[in-house]
Amino acid sequence: MDGPAAAQAEDAFRLIYAEAFAEPPYHETEDDVAAAFRRFPSMTRKRTVRAALARTEDGEPVGMAYGYPLGADAEWWDRLTEPVPDDMRREDGRRTFGFMELAVRGPWRGRGVARRLHETVLDGIEAERVLLNVHPAGEAAQAAYRTWGYRKIGEARPWEGADLHDVMLLGLHQ
Template identity: 70%
Template sequence: MDGPAAVQVQDAFRLIYAEAFAEPPHEETADDVAAAFRLFPVQAGRPGFRAVLARDAQGKPIGMAYGHPVPPDTTWWDELTRPVPDAMRREDGRCTFGLMELAVRRPWRRQGVARRLHDMLLDGIAAERVLLNVHPASRAAPAAYRTWGYHKIGEARRDEAAPLRDVMLLDLLT
């Protein structure tokens, strides 16, 4: 779905996010979830935003993924603790797709839902690569991303108070 459609069902995205990221190692609180979803309409308004929402047979939300192309004026690369080559930092609004969130509620994990969400989200994008951040203490997510072709390119944090995250990249041209 596009941004306006995602905003219409943002309660479903919020439910999945709140449940998935309340668990260790994230341990996000209700305040963290509220802060994240104050930004959701802004993210959904970015050019090229796309989202996928999975529901069970009864229509209950079970998983979600969303992201958007990284804009030329991004600060994402500036958050890396060690610089990467200038060629990697190059952004034109089409080169890199930023995978913002991918989560599946516990009862539906280990059933291929995350992989299907990931593949549906990226289906048909024109980007050369996909960039994401993942909590370094998480075990399942980075392992899944590695099996899907991602590799770690560094570590990043939004600001000095923010937790360190692993930055992973998937090259779509190979």
């Protein structure tokens, strides 16, 4: 999906996000979900956003993923607890795809939905690499990302008041 299509499906994205991130270790509340989705409209207006939804045959939303390439002014690198080399943090709007969210509702986990969403969003992108944050206590997510080739490059607080997250990087087109 592009941004306008994702905007049209905001209710499905919100449902999946709210259910998946209410669980440990995230414990997101209705207020947290509302805060996350106050940013959703501006994200879907980015011309470079890529998103995907997984649904059952009956149309029930079961998983979602979205992200976009990081611009030259990306703050992602500034949130790391330890600095990384300047060459690693260099952005130009094409070099790094920032994976913002990937979630699957409980009953559909363990069926390869997350992997297919991940592959769908990244299919055909020209970025050199993918960057994401993951909660260190999110064991299933951590294991999946490592299996898919991500490596931890640091730690960050992705937003004010957030728990410390692992910052993971996946090289592409190598």
